[in-house]
Amino acid sequence: MQHTLVDPVLLFDNEAYLIFKNPLFWVPVLQNTRKSASFACFLGCFCFLGFIGGLHCFLQRRILVGSGFRDRKKVGALMGSVVEEIRNGGGHSVVDVESKAGFGGGIEDVYGEDCATEDQVLTPWTASVASGYTLLRDPHYNKGLAFTEKERDAHYLRGLLPPAVLTQELQEKKLMQNLRQYEVPLHRYIAMMDLQERNEGLFYKLLIDNVEELLPVVYTPTVGEACQKYGSIFRHPQGLYISLKEKGKILEVLKNWPERGIQVIVVTDGERILGLGDLGCQGMGIPVGKLSLYTALGGVPPSACLPITIDVGTNNEKLLNDEFYIGLKQRRATGQEYAELLEEFMTAVKQNYGEKVLVQFEDFANHNAFELLSKYSKTHLVFNDDIQGTASVVLAGLIASLKLLGGTLGDHTFLFLGAGEAGTGIAELIALEISKKTGAPLEEARKKIWLVDSKGLIVKSRLGSLQHFKQPWAHDHEPIKQLVDAVKAIKPTVLIGTSGVGKQFTKDVVETMASLNEKPLILALSNPTSQAECTAEEAYTWTKGRAIFGSGSPFDPVEYENKLLVPGQANNAYIFPGFGLGLIMAGAIRVHDDMLLAASEALAMQVSEEHYAKGLIYPPFTNIRKISANIAAKVAAKVYELGLASNLPRPKDLVKYAESCMYSPRYRSYR
Numbered sequence: 001m002q003h004t005l006v007d008p009v010l011l012f013d014n015e016a017y018l019i020f021k022n023p024l025f026w027v028p029v030l031q032n033t034r035k036s037a038s039f040a041c042f043l044g045c046f047c048f049l050g051f052i053g054g055l056h057c058f059l060q061r062r063i064l065v066g067s068g069f070r071d072r073k074k075v076g077a078l079m080g081s082v083v084e085e086i087r088n089g090g091g092h093s094v095v096d097v098e099s100k101a102g103f104g105g106g107i108e109d110v111y112g113e114d115c116a117t118e119d120q121v122l123t124p125w126t127a128s129v130a131s132g133y134t135l136l137r138d139p140h141y142n143k144g145l146a147f148t149e150k151e152r153d154a155h156y157l158r159g160l161l162p163p164a165v166l167t168q169e170l171q172e173k174k175l176m177q178n179l180r181q182y183e184v185p186l187h188r189y190i191a192m193m194d195l196q197e198r199n200e201g202l203f204y205k206l207l208i209d210n211v212e213e214l215l216p217v218v219y220t221p222t223v224g225e226a227c228q229k230y231g232s233i234f235r236h237p238q239g240l241y242i243s244l245k246e247k248g249k250i251l252e253v254l255k256n257w258p259e260r261g262i263q264v265i266v267v268t269d270g271e272r273i274l275g276l277g278d279l280g281c282q283g284m285g286i287p288v289g290k291l292s293l294y295t296a297l298g299g300v301p302p303s304a305c306l307p308i309t310i311d312v313g314t315n316n317e318k319l320l321n322d323e324f325y326i327g328l329k330q331r332r333a334t335g336q337e338y339a340e341l342l343e344e345f346m347t348a349v350k351q352n353y354g355e356k357v358l359v360q361f362e363d364f365a366n367h368n369a370f371e372l373l374s375k376y377s378k379t380h381l382v383f384n385d386d387i388q389g390t391a392s393v394v395l396a397g398l399i400a401s402l403k404l405l406g407g408t409l410g411d412h413t414f415l416f417l418g419a420g421e422a423g424t425g426i427a428e429l430i431a432l433e434i435s436k437k438t439g440a441p442l443e444e445a446r447k448k449i450w451l452v453d454s455k456g457l458i459v460k461s462r463l464g465s466l467q468h469f470k471q472p473w474a475h476d477h478e479p480i481k482q483l484v485d486a487v488k489a490i491k492p493t494v495l496i497g498t499s500g501v502g503k504q505f506t507k508d509v510v511e512t513m514a515s516l517n518e519k520p521l522i523l524a525l526s527n528p529t530s531q532a533e534c535t536a537e538e539a540y541t542w543t544k545g546r547a548i549f550g551s552g553s554p555f556d557p558v559e560y561e562n563k564l565l566v567p568g569q570a571n572n573a574y575i576f577p578g579f580g581l582g583l584i585m586a587g588a589i590r591v592h593d594d595m596l597l598a599a600s601e602a603l604a605m606q607v608s609e610e611h612y613a614k615g616l617i618y619p620p621f622t623n624i625r626k627i628s629a630n631i632a633a634k635v636a637a638k639v640y641e642l643g644l645a646s647n648l649p650r651p652k653d654l655v656k657y658a659e660s661c662m663y664s665p666r667y668r669s670y671r
C-alpha cells in the first residue's frame with residue numbers, strides 16, 4: 001500500500017525524525033547534515049510505510065528534519081525541501097510517496113499533486129520548502145535571479161530559474177524602471193505589494209533606496225485609494241484579520257500567525273481610514289503600509305511586525321452592498337460587544353507576546369480612539385499614532401519653524417480646523433511643551449491654542465455639548481461659525497488643518513493669514529491628497545510666496561516668481577518608526593508623553609541650515625533611517641531616564657545601538 005507523505009515539519013539540531021503528533025512517537029532516523037537528514041527521512045519513510053499506513057487513520061504524521069532554524073516558517077521551509085527531494089528525487093532515487101491513483105474514485109490528478117476526491121475531506125498538509133520550487137515562492141528567502149550558481153546547486157534551483165545571475169542592485173534597477181512605466185499610481189501600489197509577497201528583501205531595498213519616490217506609493221496618498229478598492233485588488237491576504245466571528249478564540253488566531261517574535265503590532269478597526277471615513281475590513285492597507293514603514297524607515301525587522309485589522313462590521317453602505325467586499329457584511333458592533341472584543345484582543349496580545357510588544361492603534365474613529373488609549377496605556381505598551389505620533393511630528397515642525405518665524409512657542413497663537421484625534425492631540429502636546437518650557441500651568445498654556453470643529457469655534461458656551469477631548473479647548477469667546485471669521489478674530493500665527501475635509505483653507509482664509517503674518521505657517525495635514533485643506537500651490541500663491549507650508553500627503557515643489565518653494569511633508573511617518581524602535585530597544589513597558597517630546601526634539605534637531613534656506617521645517621525623507629536612529633536614541637534615553645526600561649544595562653551609545661539593531665534588506669548568502 002502506498003502512503004501519502006503529509007505535513008512535514010522540521011526539527012532542530014541536524015536530526016532527522018519521523019514524528020507523530022504525540023512526541024512519544026517521534027522516531028529519530030539519522031543525524032548530521034540537512035541532505036543526509038532528508039535522505040534519512042526518505043529512507044525512514046519508505047521503511048515505515050506499512051507501519052505508518054496502519055496508523056494513518058489514527059495519527060497525524062509528520063516528518064521532521066533538523067537544521068537549527070527557530071521559527072515555524074523557516075522550519076517549515078527547510079523541511080519542505082525534504083519533501084521536495086523525496087518527491088522529485090533530489091539527486092536520489094525517486095520514490096512516489098503519493099499514490100497517483102489517489103484514494104479511489106477521485107478526479108484524475110495528472111500532476112500527482114492532489115489525490116483527494118472532490119467530496120472526500122482531507123487534511124490540508126503544507127510542505128513549505130526552503131529549497132527548490134518553494135524557496136522561490138517564500139518571500140523571506142527568495143532572491144529571484146540573484147541566487148548564485150552555488151546556491152542554485154545547493155538548493156535544488158537548477159532549471160527553475162533562467163541562467164542569468166543578477167545582483168540585487170540590478171534587480172532593483174530593473175524594478176524601478178518597471179514601476180516608473182506605470183502611469184496609474186494604484187498599479188504601482190499593486191506592483192509593490194506583489195513584490196513584497198514575492199521577495200521581501202528586494203521590496204525593502206527598493207523602498208529604502210527610493211524612499212521619496214516610493215513613500216507615496218505604499219503610503220499616503222495611494223494607500224488610501226488601495227483601501228477604497230481593496231476588495232477588487234485583493235490578491236494575497238496580508239496581516240491578520242480578527243472579526244467578531246473570532247470572539248472567544250482570538251488567542252488561537254494570534255497563534256496562527258507564522259512568526260513568533262512580534263515586537264510591533266499596528267491595529268485598526270477601519271472606521272476612520274485617513275480622511276476617507278469608514279472602510280471597514282479594507283482598512284488593512286493601513287497597518288500593512290505603516291508596518292512596511294516601521295521596517296523601511298525605522299529598521300524594525302519585517303518578521304517582528306504584525307498588521308491586524310479588527311472587523312466589527314462597517315457602516316459604509318457602499319461596502320455593505322459591494323459583492324467584492326472582503327469584510328463582515330453587517331453594521332458596526334458598538335458598546336459592550338465592541339469593548340469585549342477589544343478587551344479579548346488586548347489580553348490575548350499580552351498573553352501571546354508578553355508585556356513588551358508595542359501596540360499601535362491606527363485610524364480608529366475618535367469615539368473609540370481616546371478611550372482605548374486611555375484604558376490600555378495603563379496596562380499595555382500602547383501608542384496612538386493619530387493622536388500621539390501626529391502630535392509629536394507637528395510639534396517637531398513647530399520647534400524647527402521658530403528658526404524661521406522667531407520667538408518661542410509660547411509667543412505664537414495656534415488655530416486648528418478640526419478638533420478630533422489629530423487636532424486635540426497636537427494641541428495638547430504643544431501646550432505641554434509650552435508649559436514645560438515656560439513653567440506656566442497647562443491650563444494657561446492651552447489659552448494660546450484655539451480649535452474649530454464642524455460647528456465652529458470651540459468656546460465656553462458650547463461646553464455642555466462638547467465631547468470630553470474638546471472640553472479643555474473651550475475658551476472664553478463669542479461663538480464663530482466660519483473659519484475665515486475665526487482667523488480674523490483669533491489672529492493666529494499658525495493655521496493647522498486636521499479636519500479630514502479637503503479645500504477648507506480657501507483663498508479668503510489663506511489671504512487673511514497672509515495679511516496677519518509676514519510668514520504665515522500653514523499646515524494642511526489631512527490625508528490623502530484629496531482631503532488636504534489646501535494644496536502647496538494654493539498656499540504659496542495666495543500668500544505671494546511667503547507661506548511656510550507643510551502637508552500630510554506630499555506635494556511637488558512649486559515655482560513662484562522664479563523661486564522654487566519646497567513644501568515639507570508633515571506626517572507622523574517621521575516619528576512612529578523611530579519612536580517604536582526606541583521603545584523596543586529600551587524594552588519599554590509603557591509610553592509616556594515625555595517620550596513624545598523627546599522624539600519631537602530629536603526630529604527638529606535634524607533640520608539643517610540648508611533645509612531652512614529652502615523654507616523647510618522637516619528634513620527630507622532621504623535620510624530617514626539616520627533620523628529614525630536619532631529619534632530612537634532620544635526616546636530610548638527617556639525610557640531609561642523614566643525607569644521604564646527593561647533592557648538593561650543601558651547601551652552607552654544609543655544612536656550606534658539603534659543603527660546596529662536596524663534590519664538590512666541586503667540578500668544573505670545561503671549555505
Ligand SMILES: NC(=O)C1=CN([C@@H]2O[C@H](COP(=O)(O)OP(=O)(O)OC[C@H]3O[C@@H](n4cnc5c(N)ncnc54)[C@H](OP(=O)(O)O)[C@@H]3O)[C@@H](O)[C@H]2O)C=CC1
Binds near residue numbers: 272423501553572
Ligand atoms: N499628517 C498626519 O500625519 C496625519 C493626518 N491625519 C489626518 O487628519 C484628518 C483628521 O483625522 P482625525 O483627527 O483622526 O479625525 P477626527 O474624525 O477625529 O476629527 C476630525 C475633526 O474635523 C472636524 N471637521 C470635520 N469636518 C469639518 C468641517 N467641514 N469644518 C470644520 N471641522 C470639521 C470634526 O468636527 P466634529 O467633531 O464636529 O465632527 C472633527 O473635530 C484625517 O484626514 C487624517 O488623515 C491624521 C493623523 C496624522
Ligand SMILES: CC(=O)C(=O)O
Binds near residue numbers: 363527572573
Ligand atoms: C497619517 C495618518 O496616520 C493618517 O492620516 O491617519
Ligand SMILES: [Mg+2]
Binds near residue numbers: 274362386
Ligand atoms: Mg492614521
